[in-house]
Amino acid sequence: MGIGHTQEQNMLKDMVAPFLAENAPVKHMRNLRDADDKIGFSRGLWKQFAELGLTGILIPETEGGLGLGHVEAGIVLEQIGRNLTPSPFLATAVAGAQALKNASAEMRGNWYPKIVSGDAIIGLAIDESSKHRPQAVELIAERMGNGFRLNGSKQFVLHGHIADLLLVSARTSGATDEEAGISLFAIARDTKGIEVQTDRLVDSQISARISFENVELNGDAVIGDIDGGWSPLQRLLNAGRIGAAAEMIGVGGGAMDITFEYLKTRKQFDHFIGEFQALQHRAAHLYGEMEGARAIVLKAQHLLDDDDSRAELFVAAAKAKAGLAANLAVREGVQMHGGVGMTDEFDIGLYMKRDRALAEFFGDINFQANRVALLNGY
Amino acid sequence: MTNLETFRTETRAWLEANCPKEMRSSSNSEQDFCWGGRKWVFTCPAQKQWLEVMAAKGWTVPDWPVAYGGGGLSSEETKILKQEMFKLGCRSPLNSFGIWMLGPALLKFGTEEQKKHYLPQIARGEIRWCQGYSEPGAGSDLVSLQTFGADMGDHWLVNGQKVWTSYADQADWIFCLVRTDKNDKYRGISFLLFDMETKGVTTKPIKLISGSSPFCETFFDDVKVPKHQIVGELNRGWDVAKYLLGHEREMISGGGLGDGLASLGAAHEGVLAQEPILRAQMAMFDIESMTFRAHSEKFLDEWKSGKAHPAYSNLMKYIGTELNKKRHELIMAVGGSDALEWESEASNQGSKPRSWLRTKANSIEGGTSEVMLNVVAKRILEMPGA
Numbered sequence: 001m002g003i004g005h006t007q008e009q010n011m012l013k014d015m016v017a018p019f020l021a022e023n024a025p026v027k028h029m030r031n032l033r034d035a036d037d038k039i040g041f042s043r044g045l046w047k048q049f050a051e052l053g054l055t056g057i058l059i060p061e062t063e064g065g066l067g068l069g070h071v072e073a074g075i076v077l078e079q080i081g082r083n084l085t086p087s088p089f090l091a092t093a094v095a096g097a098q099a100l101k102n103a104s105a106e107m108r109g110n111w112y113p114k115i116v117s118g119d120a121i122i123g124l125a126i127d128e129s130s131k132h133r134p135q136a137v138e139l140i141a142e143r144m145g146n147g148f149r150l151n152g153s154k155q156f157v158l159h160g161h162i163a164d165l166l167l168v169s170a171r172t173s174g175a176t177d178e179e180a181g182i183s184l185f186a187i188a189r190d191t192k193g194i195e196v197q198t199d200r201l202v203d204s205q206i207s208a209r210i211s212f213e214n215v216e217l218n219g220d221a222v223i224g225d226i227d228g229g230w231s232p233l234q235r236l237l238n239a240g241r242i243g244a245a246a247e248m249i250g251v252g253g254g255a256m257d258i259t260f261e262y263l264k265t266r267k268q269f270d271h272f273i274g275e276f277q278a279l280q281h282r283a284a285h286l287y288g289e290m291e292g293a294r295a296i297v298l299k300a301q302h303l304l305d306d307d308d309s310r311a312e313l314f315v316a317a318a319k320a321k322a323g324l325a326a327n328l329a330v331r332e333g334v335q336m337h338g339g340v341g342m343t344d345e346f347d348i349g350l351y352m353k354r355d356r357a358l359a360e361f362f363g364d365i366n367f368q369a370n371r372v373a374l375l376n377g378y
Numbered sequence: 379m380t381n382l383e384t385f386r387t388e389t390r391a392w393l394e395a396n397c398p399k400e401m402r403s404s405s406n407s408e409q410d411f412c413w414g415g416r417k418w419v420f421t422c423p424a425q426k427q428w429l430e431v432m433a434a435k436g437w438t439v440p441d442w443p444v445a446y447g448g449g450g451l452s453s454e455e456t457k458i459l460k461q462e463m464f465k466l467g468c469r470s471p472l473n474s475f476g477i478w479m480l481g482p483a484l485l486k487f488g489t490e491e492q493k494k495h496y497l498p499q500i501a502r503g504e505i506r507w508c509q510g511y512s513e514p515g516a517g518s519d520l521v522s523l524q525t526f527g528a529d530m531g532d533h534w535l536v537n538g539q540k541v542w543t544s545y546a547d548q549a550d551w552i553f554c555l556v557r558t559d560k561n562d563k564y565r566g567i568s569f570l571l572f573d574m575e576t577k578g579v580t581t582k583p584i585k586l587i588s589g590s591s592p593f594c595e596t597f598f599d600d601v602k603v604p605k606h607q608i609v610g611e612l613n614r615g616w617d618v619a620k621y622l623l624g625h626e627r628e629m630i631s632g633g634g635l636g637d638g639l640a641s642l643g644a645a646h647e648g649v650l651a652q653e654p655i656l657r658a659q660m661a662m663f664d665i666e667s668m669t670f671r672a673h674s675e676k677f678l679d680e681w682k683s684g685k686a687h688p689a690y691s692n693l694m695k696y697i698g699t700e701l702n703k704k705r706h707e708l709i710m711a712v713g714g715s716d717a718l719e720w721e722s723e724a725s726n727q728g729s730k731p732r733s734w735l736r737t738k739a740n741s742i743e744g745g746t747s748e749v750m751l752n753v754v755a756k757r758i759l760e761m762p763g764a
Contacts, residue, residue: 003672264762272762276763284751284759287754287759292669295673295675313668317668372664372665373661
């Protein structure tokens with residue numbers, strides 16, 4: 001078996017690519033931004049995702065989903081990235097749905113149908129500081145009889161202001177930086193004691209800072225084991241990391257394509273600027289970086305789908321490489337566009353903004369590189 | 379069990395029974411590889427035995443047809459054989475420009491007689507080949523080559539000079555680009571084969587910054603080459619050369635793989651614990667190295683199924699050679715002053731600095747990085763201009 005796409009996977013791409021290009025091109029994102037939309041994405045478009053089954057892409061067929069894997073989710077995310085489509089797909093249908101695989105049958109029965117129908121949005125309340133450090137959990141969940149009482153705060157929760165369900169990492173025992181003693185909770189956002197403050201981000205997405213003040217929960221709100229939340233959290237984060245990497249392949253690829261098109265049409269000194277070797281070499285180098293990134297993202301998706309023991313290492317490397325390549329694509333993109341690259345009218349700057357936000361999701365290049373070193377034993 | 383699973387089981391059993399223990403350790407230097415040929419001196423009996431059993435099975439060239447000394451394996455079977463050899467730590471039984479470069483060109487352009495004559499000799503490691511391409515005035519601009527073959531009826535009379543001829547002093551035969559028409563730059567070159575013992579051929583090793591001499595200057599002074607020793611059509615040698623360069627680039631790009639799958643950082647945990655910036659650089663290198671492995675795997679799948687762009691090996695050559703140079707820079711950095719030793723028992727006679735210097739040629743030989751980027755920009759990205 002190679003690591004290229006199968007015929008079925010190509011069919012998925014052939015469905016999703018024209019669907020998004022038609023219904024949610026960059027213009028769609030601009031319209032939402034310019035209308036100062038308060039939701040952060042189009043609910044109508046999300047319903048269309050549900051009609052195509054994409055909302056349940058990772059959810060098992062026996063539970064109403066498509067039962068597909070990270071390779072397929074990545075195909076959708078690449079197109080989302082390419083079109084800069086604002087969408088809850090990554091947080092809800094990929095990372096969130098994946099985390100719920102560790103949940104009780106009752107919890108899954110409660111949330112999976114709503115996710116599949118497009119009626120439930122998930123907010124991932126993981127980070128507590130400006131840099132991703134998932135083991136640094138200070139939000140406290142104290143035992144209260146059969147249940148828990150939560151106090152603390154989270155930030156960088158995309159769609160947190162309109163999410164129906166929050167997945168929250170909380171400390172039930174142990175010290176701040178320990179992996180043991182973390183528990184993962186599923187909490188309805190309208191639970192008493194939850195306060196949400198929204199921020200619009202550089203890429204026009206809406207993110208939330210959420211405070212938890214004496215939020216009382218039943219014992220059945222825990223996903224997986226009490227004190228053993230690190231395992232479902234890793235599952236969530238690995239899905240999120242490889243998903244964000246796939247979206248960056250789309251962002252970087254989209255930025256690269258419009259830049260190459262510009263090199264072939266813009267004339268200066270009576271020549272297409274793409275004739276100049278100074279730009280040709282940089283273009284060829286960029287292409288190689290994007291191709292490599294695409295390959296390792298595919299490789300990591302396959303390993304994750306196969307439950308391979310190397311998956312974690314490859315996911316970290318793939319998120320880092322996708323970040324490096326996409327960042328090069330948007331920087332070269334703006335530079336090669338020259339002055340117009342600095343204008344809001346041209347799309348290239350929007351790609352740069354989106355890339356900056358994706359770089360931080362689930363840990364940036366430096367975080368992932370450190371993980372690669374640790375997982376390799378140094 | 380499927381046929382492929384059966385093949386895997388049988389292959390593993392055969393390798394376990396037939397690969398000598400001495401041939402299952404990783405190789406430390408170029409001397410550990412067997413290059414074959416009339417002048418070859420086996421470093422140990424196991425090296426000879428390993429070559430002979432593999433050649434008898436056709437597995438020095440597993441995917442060539444059986445009729446030409448190959449194993450007749452499908453691409454899937456060839457992949458399995460390589461995987462099983464890797465798992466057991468088996469060395470390649472034979473390194474050879476004949477296998478990597480000339481063989482594929484003969485399979486595509488050679489006459490039936492040429493295939494039957496030359497290919498089995500290559501497969502058995504009997505004849506060692508060298509490549510006569512570059513000239514003092516024709517490096518990156520290879521098509522400007524001047525070595526001339528005058529038509530003398532039943533033979534060509536070849537005069538000129540080649541440079542950077544790998545192992546010319548140890549090779550038995552040469553495949554050589556020779557100008558046969560001075561009026562047409564591209565369609566005036568022919569691809570000739572001849573014995574290095576032919577009267578008029580002399581070689582002179584070039585000493586490199588690494589201290590070794592893997593390359594030679596090669597001189598031709600009234601060398602007679604019979605007419606039947608041409609591959610492809612007269613004056614169309616450039617087509618053969620281009621095809622063969624694709625294979626060479628594919629081969630050199632493999633250099634970035636280093637010694638297989640290991641993390642470079644993992645081998646230097648102690649030093650890296652004290653060197654946070656170097657540790658960070660090592661982590662970034664490990665990411666690039668994992669990326670290149672995944673990229674190579676994807677490329678080879680696409681290459682074999684005919685889906686890869688024909689110029690894609692140029693991209694892999696560029697990435698692989700630049701990566702290998704970076705790898706050796708880091709080996710030197712992590713080695714510190716120990717890695718400066720040029721002549722000493724402890725440092726294996728300076729293998730680290732010599733290898734480091736040797737890798738600087740990776741991005742020059744077989745087409746410079748700059749030429750590779752030109753090709754990628756023009757042929758794959760279809761950038762405008764000449």
